[in-house]
Amino acid sequence: MPGLCRQFGFLILFLSATATTPFLNLRQAADPAHLLVGAAVRPSLFSEAAYSETLSREFNMVEPEDAMKWWTVRPNAGTFNFREGDEVVRFAQAHGMKVRGHCLVWDHNNPEWLAQGGFTPPQLSRLLQEHITTVVKHYAGQVFAWDVVNEALDENGRLRDSPWYNRPGIGLADKGPAYIEQAFRWAHAADPQALLFYNEAEGEGLNGKSDAIYAMVKDFKRRGVPIDGVGLQMHVPQLEVDTGAVAANIARLTALGLQVHITELDVSLPLNISGPAPYPARPDDLLRQATIYRGIVRACLQSPGCTAIQTWGFTDKYSWIGSHSHGARGAALPFDRAYTPKPAYDAMQEEISAAKNRPH
């Protein structure tokens, strides 16, 4: 009998050692971690089977890369074109995904007619209020969160020149971030349910710019400006990031009662452009890239108020980095050009899987 017990004991030990937890993809892992995992998308690519299948399998959130920007929505002063944005919403609804809207106020990606129109501040104010009101109402109940203002600060944390701020601006040029505040108030009036974000680049860690973002949103919160969160873009152009500083910045923002979304994560690599295209990345760079992805995902997951992690695209086949870097960099995303998961994907998947039941 004791021998039999010992044999059973060994069997149980053996079985528990070999029992593996089932593999969860990003989306499956994100739900129990109370996390939105998203990707920026181009609706013209939904017809590509591998694109749609990968997207709907792996992500529970999408954001239009360009389809809700001024240059798409406002072909001329008198027209709103929601065709592309509506395609994104339909795709998301068909696959049970949330939609993040991007973006209502930016000095980039505006139509020619706006820049060349010679509008006065009162005219620009009316145009912006009409734009925010019409777009946010059109997507009310469909877009759960908006980047209301994008990249309003320069690298030193000072307000950037913009048609909305001071070129010539909407009439608040001498009042600091008052134009930003006004945009949030208009967006809130159009859809009181939507979460409203200030989205910014290069202020992810601890630096002068992130200090300026922090000071601005702290003041907004104190004065009751309707802001719900800060979007940290997280375009990483080098293979070293102080992810501890990112975690500290996320912690101080969420301590204000704001949510943080990582909104545009990609980690671009130098490409070996001596051979034939498509140019490959170096294998060791792919591993270093994975380490950065891991650190950033972990930094978010440490703060319960960091509620979304989104990559800017998801396959290296379609990424803005190629044109942005004139071909010198690329391979920035978690799936390669053939939609095969890269080490960066594995890193995200492992970190998110390990965060199940995190506090929220």
Ligand code: XIL
């Ligand atoms: C980029 C898009 O990816 C490109 O397709 C477009 O040509 C230019 O804009 N920060 C942002 C995004 O907030 O809107 C930008 O997207 C990338 C930088």
